[in-house]
Amino acid sequence: xxxxxxxxxxxxxxxxxxxxxxxxxxxxxxxxxxxxxxxxxxxxxxxxxxxxxxxxxxxxxxxxxxxxxxxxxxxxxxxxxxxxxxxxxxxxxxxxxxxxxxxxxxxxxxxxxxxxxxxxxxxxxxxxxxxxxxxxxxxxxxxxxxxxxxxxxxxxxxxxxxxxx
Amino acid sequence: xxxxxxxxxxxxxxxxxxxxxxxxxxxxxxxxxxxxxxxxxxxxxxxxxxxxxxxxxxxxxxxxxxxxxxxxxxxxxxxxxxxxxxxxxxxxxxxxxxxxxxxxxxxxxxxxxxxxxxxxxxxxxxxxxxxxxxxxxxxxxxxxxxxxxxxxxxxxxxxxxxxxxxxxxxxxxxxxxxxxxxxxxxxxxxxxxxxxxxxxxxxxxxxxxxxxxxxxxxxxxxxxxxxxxxxxxxxxxxxxxxxxxxxxxxxxxxxxxxxxxxxxxxxxxxxxxxxxxxxxxxxxxxxxxxxxxxxxxxxxxxxxxxxxxxxxxxxxxxxxxxxxxxxxxxxxxxxxxxxxxxxxxxxxxxxxxxxxxxxxxxxxxxxxxxxxxxxxxxxxxxxxxxxxxxxxxxxxxxxxxxxxxxxxxxxxxxxxxxxxxxxxxxxxxxxxxxxxxxxxxxxxxxxxxxxxxxxxxxxxxxxxxxxxxxxxxxxxxxxxxxxxxxxxxxxxxxxxxxxxx
Numbered sequence: 001x002x003x004x005x006x007x008x009x010x011x012x013x014x015x016x017x018x019x020x021x022x023x024x025x026x027x028x029x030x031x032x033x034x035x036x037x038x039x040x041x042x043x044x045x046x047x048x049x050x051x052x053x054x055x056x057x058x059x060x061x062x063x064x065x066x067x068x069x070x071x072x073x074x075x076x077x078x079x080x081x082x083x084x085x086x087x088x089x090x091x092x093x094x095x096x097x098x099x100x101x102x103x104x105x106x107x108x109x110x111x112x113x114x115x116x117x118x119x120x121x122x123x124x125x126x127x128x129x130x131x132x133x134x135x136x137x138x139x140x141x142x143x144x145x146x147x148x149x150x151x152x153x154x155x156x157x158x159x160x161x162x163x164x165x
Numbered sequence: 166x167x168x169x170x171x172x173x174x175x176x177x178x179x180x181x182x183x184x185x186x187x188x189x190x191x192x193x194x195x196x197x198x199x200x201x202x203x204x205x206x207x208x209x210x211x212x213x214x215x216x217x218x219x220x221x222x223x224x225x226x227x228x229x230x231x232x233x234x235x236x237x238x239x240x241x242x243x244x245x246x247x248x249x250x251x252x253x254x255x256x257x258x259x260x261x262x263x264x265x266x267x268x269x270x271x272x273x274x275x276x277x278x279x280x281x282x283x284x285x286x287x288x289x290x291x292x293x294x295x296x297x298x299x300x301x302x303x304x305x306x307x308x309x310x311x312x313x314x315x316x317x318x319x320x321x322x323x324x325x326x327x328x329x330x331x332x333x334x335x336x337x338x339x340x341x342x343x344x345x346x347x348x349x350x351x352x353x354x355x356x357x358x359x360x361x362x363x364x365x366x367x368x369x370x371x372x373x374x375x376x377x378x379x380x381x382x383x384x385x386x387x388x389x390x391x392x393x394x395x396x397x398x399x400x401x402x403x404x405x406x407x408x409x410x411x412x413x414x415x416x417x418x419x420x421x422x423x424x425x426x427x428x429x430x431x432x433x434x435x436x437x438x439x440x441x442x443x444x445x446x447x448x449x450x451x452x453x454x455x456x457x458x459x460x461x462x463x464x465x466x467x468x469x470x471x472x473x474x475x476x477x478x479x480x481x482x483x484x485x486x487x488x489x490x491x492x493x494x495x496x497x498x499x500x501x502x503x504x505x506x507x508x509x510x511x512x513x514x515x516x517x518x519x520x521x522x523x524x525x526x527x528x529x530x531x532x533x534x535x536x537x538x539x540x541x542x543x544x545x546x547x548x549x550x551x552x553x554x555x556x557x558x559x560x561x562x563x564x565x566x567x568x569x570x571x572x573x574x575x576x577x578x579x580x581x582x583x584x585x586x587x588x589x590x591x592x593x594x595x596x597x598x599x600x601x602x603x604x605x606x607x608x609x610x611x612x613x614x615x616x617x618x619x620x621x622x623x624x625x626x627x628x629x630x631x632x633x634x635x636x637x638x639x640x641x642x643x644x645x646x647x648x649x650x651x652x653x654x655x656x657x658x659x660x661x662x663x664x665x666x
Binding site for chain 2: 001003005007008010012014016018023025027032034036038040042043044046048053055056057058059064066067068069070071073075076077102103104105129130132133134
């Protein structure tokens with residue numbers, strides 16, 4: 001079966017088939033000798049061309065990470081159609097940038113008002129989470145289009161806090 | 166001879182609760198633990214013989230709630246309470262309340278804590294005892310006086326909460342324009358963290374070293390020092406990596422520092438374990454900074470180079486036993502380095518990263534000690550400090566402890582949440598660090614300006630193959646379940662979630 005794999009934004013074409021636990025693998029048309037051992041859930045030991053690799057997969061709410069030993073790579077496996085649609089969408093959304101809560105917490109202070117002009121990297125608001133206060137900074141130079149929270153608001157992961165246009 | 170406790174209540178959570186529990190178990194003492202709602206499945210609860218609920222998660226309703234903790238002490242008939250670090254460990258009111266309730270607080274007396282716990286009172290006492298101090302105010306100041314004093318000392322200056330600790334309520338001020346907002350910020354943080362708004366001001370010593378001296382004092386007037394710890398590697402005044410001994414302290418300096426630390430402790434009538442912190446300038450002048458009236462997070466490095474068990478000694482001292490050794494019997498041997506493993510994202514400004522640990526591989530082998538509070542499947546709650554574990558490497562010399570830590574880091578894997586393991590890979594390979602040239606500005610220099618870790622990624626192709634194999638395995642599994650329908654793997658779900666951002 002053919003897989004399109006993207007590793008840290010670089011695309012790979014991979015042909016994989018498995019028969020009775022033996023895998024054959026072609027990467028960009030090149031045959032690779034791969035031995036696969038399942039060590040645990042999301043843990044593999046791979047021997048590729050006699051080199052051994054400790055492999056782990058992490059699935060989080062927002063992405064998939066592949067660890068090769070101590071190096072991690074963000075990975076996506078997908079078909080070419082969705083690849084194309086993703087690219088067009090991301091190009092279109094360049095105008096407005098959202099500031100999103102990376103984790104649950106509380107808004108301690110707002111540092112800007114709506115319609116204020118703001119520079120990239122300028123503080124927008126201060127959030128407290130896990131006993132730490134963190135200043136969230138503007139992702140771009142522009143105008144504060146909308147503020148969705150107020151001082152004291154409790155927010156959850158993924159909540160949109162502010163839009164900068 | 167005094168009588169050893171039969172039961173000790175551990176008023177803490179996480180790795181330190183386990184650390185104290187282990188000491189109790191080794192001494193034949195029954196440990197009693199407490200937990201908040203979000204900690205019901207925490208390791209310290211699972212491993213204890215007796216555990217009591219404190220209710221809701223917020224610290225003030227649980228681990229900081231003096232009334233509830235003393236209730237547990239009463240119910241469980243614990244004779245002593247070990248507060249660990251953080252939470253109630255430096256709370257003199259709590260020590261006092263324990264005293265009134267007839268439970269021994271394992272730590273200094275409330276009076277000694279008050280003398281040392283308030284940084285302003287400690288400075289006054291130290292100046293009187295001829296202990297060298299950083300120039301600045303000996304008392305709390307208001308904004309007007311801070312402004313005047315800052316002019317007098319010259320910028321930059323440091324604002325600090327008198328009740329402070331852990332870098333909270335602390336602000337560096339480089340110019341007069343920054344003073345007002347920094348003062349207010351320090352004050353509001355101090356109020357929130359310690360319910361105490363007293364702020365004092367010190368001359369800021371540019372990029373000093375931060376070296377501290379461990380002391381132990383029994384209740385019979387004997388005080389010893391157990392050598393220093395180099396704690397210069399900090400981020401936002403939070404220690405990240407500590408080592409013992411310090412690369413710049415030799416036997417003569419150790420003795421001078423140790424004797425001053427002992428004098429400082431005795432001036433305060435200090436008992437039990439404590440730490441005297443010093444700032445050290447480029448020419449090895451040292452100044453008293455503050456005394457930490459508790460067991461320190463980084464106590465294991467001292468344990469490894471002295472061969473002593475500080476927690477057991479704390480319990481013995483609290484039970485009224487005299488120190489079982491004298492100063493001349495304390496020997497420093499080998500080298501130990503501790504890495505504080507936090508649930509935070511080094512690629513995103515060290516933002517905290519709570520959540521479930523889906524995968525965990527822990528290091529072991531020669532010269533490796535891991536004090537950990539996590540397990541595979543455990544959840545790091547958002548309510549408390551994000552410290553997961555402490556990885557400590559020990560060797561016969563500094564180089565060996567570094568290599569052992571580097572090896573142990575290769576073995577360590579924490580999946581599901583972000584963590585700062587990669588930061589230590591970087592520190593332990595940095596040329597300045599390898600030469601022992603560290604100061605409190607070290608980490609900022611290492612991390613700026615590119616926040617991304619320049620780790621060479623040579624295995625993208627391997628990762629691609631691995632990603633494909635995982636996806637193929639997912640397809641096989643879903644394929645059998647769905648009897649041939651379109652397999653909808655978690656990969657696609659993940660890709661979709663990503664696409665929505």
